[in-house]
Amino acid sequence: MIIEDIWFDLKDGRRALLRSPREEDIPGTLDYLVRSAGETEFILRYPEECGRYTPELERAVFERKNASPTEAMLMCLVDGRVVGNCDIAVLPHIKARHRATVAIALLQEYWGLGIGTRMFRELIGIAEGFPQVTQLELDFIEGNDRARRLYEKMGFRIAGVHPDAFRFRDGSLHNEYLMIRKMNR
Ligand SMILES: CC(C)(COP(=O)(O)OP(=O)(O)OC[C@H]1O[C@@H](n2cnc3c(N)ncnc32)[C@H](O)[C@@H]1OP(=O)(O)O)[C@@H](O)C(=O)NCCC(=O)NCCS
Numbered sequence: 001m002i003i004e005d006i007w008f009d010l011k012d013g014r015r016a017l018l019r020s021p022r023e024e025d026i027p028g029t030l031d032y033l034v035r036s037a038g039e040t041e042f043i044l045r046y047p048e049e050c051g052r053y054t055p056e057l058e059r060a061v062f063e064r065k066n067a068s069p070t071e072a073m074l075m076c077l078v079d080g081r082v083v084g085n086c087d088i089a090v091l092p093h094i095k096a097r098h099r100a101t102v103a104i105a106l107l108q109e110y111w112g113l114g115i116g117t118r119m120f121r122e123l124i125g126i127a128e129g130f131p132q133v134t135q136l137e138l139d140f141i142e143g144n145d146r147a148r149r150l151y152e153k154m155g156f157r158i159a160g161v162h163p164d165a166f167r168f169r170d171g172s173l174h175n176e177y178l179m180i181r182k183m184n185r
Contacts, residue, residue, distance in 0.1 A: 001065075001072045006122060010078070010113040017077045018122060021062040021085070025075050026055050028082030032107055036084070039108040041168050042144040072126050076106065076115050083110040086119040088126055090133055098134045100127055104147075111146065120154040127183060134183050141166055142175040156181040 006018040021029070030053055038047040065073040070090035076083050084106030091099045102123050106115055127133050138156065140147045156179040165176035 001069060001126075003072055003074055003122070003126070006118075008114075008118050010115065012113055014078055014113075016083075016113075016115060016118075018074045018119065019077075020066050021058075021073050021075045023059065023062070025062070025077075025082050026058045028077075029058050029075070029085070030055065032082050032084060036105050036107055040105075040144075042141045042147065043105055046169070070100075070130065072123075074119060074122060076110075076119065078110065083107045084115065084119075086123060088123050088136075090130055097132050100130065100133045100136050102127075102136055102138050116147075116150045117153070120150065124154065124181075131185075134185055136181040136183065138179050139176050140179065142177065148177075151179050151181075154181065 002020045004019060008016055008018070010016050033053050034047050034050045037043060037045045037050050062073070065071050065087065068089075070092075071088065073085055073087040075085045084104070086102065086104035088100050088102045090097060091101070102120075104116060104119055124136070127136055136156070138151065139162075140151065158177050159180040160178040162176040162178070164173040166174045168174065
């Protein structure tokens with residue numbers, strides 16, 4: 001689905017824009033995906049695993065998300081630069097259509113400015129428009145305290161653990177946690 005322009009103020013006084021992805025966002029998105037993979041251990045890929053990200057793939061993802069009635073992607077732009085994105089997708093199977101997954105990531109220099117909080121407000125608002133969806137779900141890697149605090153603030157609670165789901169380059173093993181937020185229906 002298409003989400004029209006949402007402007008809001010960052011904690012440092014700058015203005016930020018949330019909206020659905022457009023063709024012109026492709027170069028900035030590729031840069032953000034590779035850069036963010038190198039800035040934090042808390043997303044799935046290392047930078048050298050980002051080769052699958054190509055302009056063609058991003059164009060196809062943007063088109064699919066924008067055309068879908070049960071999925072949305074929101075890009076965040078600051079001073080015209082893609083600084084992160086988030087998305088929501090209702091699970092497709094009949095038995096799982098009451099569930100929607102959400103995901104989010106930002107470039108490091110834009111952490112702590114309130115973008116994540118605003119993105120989650122919008123994602124929850126979009127989910128409220130899916131009458132069949134009764135719960136939102138996400139995963140985070142052990143140690144990602146900033147993400148965990150954001151999710152708890154937005155009403156998510158830990159519902160399960162996948163022990164030793166990830167091994168970082170330094171050899172350390174980390175659990176993955178499932179969080180769920182029940183919709184008030
Ligand atoms: C996790 C992430 C999306 C959070 O977005 P953000 O824009 O930085 O979050 P916000 O600025 O809205 O802050 C949200 C909450 O995080 C918490 N927080 C902020 N700074 C923090 C810090 N230094 N340490 C721990 N928690 C912190 C606060 O509770 C804050 O809420 P508050 O401002 O009302 O006090 C962002 O940091 C990010 O992209 N990280 C890397 C990728 C990632 O981890 N993605 C999630 C994968 S599960």
